[in-house]
Amino acid sequence: MEYYCSYQERCHVEVEQKMYQLAVPRNFHDTIIVHLIEHNFLNEERFAALFTISKFHQKSWGKNRIVNELKARHISTYLIQKSIQQLSDEEYRNTFLTLAEKTWASLIEKNKLKKQKKFCDTLLRKGWESDLVYEQAKLYSN
Structure with missing residues (x-):
């Protein structure tokens, strides 16, 4: 499990799922998670921060999608808000405008309303x- 967590940042839910896949007995799950936290292999604050930055930069996700994905991984509201705050407003706006321009230019639709909807x-x-x-x-x- 140490290797699994050191290879890439993980959250508690992903570690739990991996232990189920590996058929680790349920009574060892808590012990393993405590060990991973104590040895800094598992840190949800660090996970949330890196997840937010990487999905924003690599996939151009907006705040709503990032928040929903973090909630799906059972990250606390406090950590979600903290990770979202690290996105600068200027960079967020510039990324949106760039993505919007690319998206509009890539749509091949003659009907203006259909293009706007897409x-x-x-x-x-x-x-x-x-x-x-x-x-x-x-x-x-316009």
Whole structure:
């Protein structure tokens, strides 16, 4: 389990799932997790921070998608908020504008309303805030 956690940042849920896959007896799970935490192999704060930064930079996810994915991994609300705060507003906005421009340019749709809907759906699925998406869609469709 140490190797599993040292290879890549993991959260408690992922470690639990891996132990089930490896058929580790249930009575050893808590002992193993405590050992991993004590030896700094498992740290949810570090996991949340790295997850947030990497999904933002590599996949251009918005805050909504990141928050939902962290909640699905049972990360505390405090750690989620702390990790989201590390994203600078300027970089967040610039990434959104770049992604919006690429997305609009890549859509091949002659019907303006259909193109606008596809644009909005794509960005909303990536977790960007609806007010940003709809505002940008109005700008592009004019």
